[in-house]
Amino acid sequence: MYSPQLLDHFEHPRNAGVVESPEAVAQLGNPVCGDILSLSARITEGRITEIRFKAKGCVPAMACGSAVTELVKSKTLAEAAEIGKEDIVQVLVSLPQASSHAALLAVETLALLLRNAKRESKTGSAHESEGLR
16 A cells, blocks of 8 residues: 555656756666666756756656656755665555565666766766666
């Protein structure tokens, strides 16, 4: 059974879509269950000013994509790097143990986005995903 908060993020996702002209992008997938999460972000002076997600997969994967964008919006890259699975579960109030992979996918995709953002600041071009895991 899913919490009302998880279902709300699934039924009314926050920040769904793709950022136009992003400074960083990332995409990861879970080959076991088929979930795929993509994040794109605009970063200004080291702060995430806009972030969007696209997800394919189970209800928790989509809710976790929505929740992670809410958690990191307006945060610095360093603050965003501190976000963990527990933070996502707290936003969603609960996440069934069998669905914990969805929170892990969100955190790992965020970590890749942040690595790509740091790389982009050195090279000047947004990096695509490193592929599916």
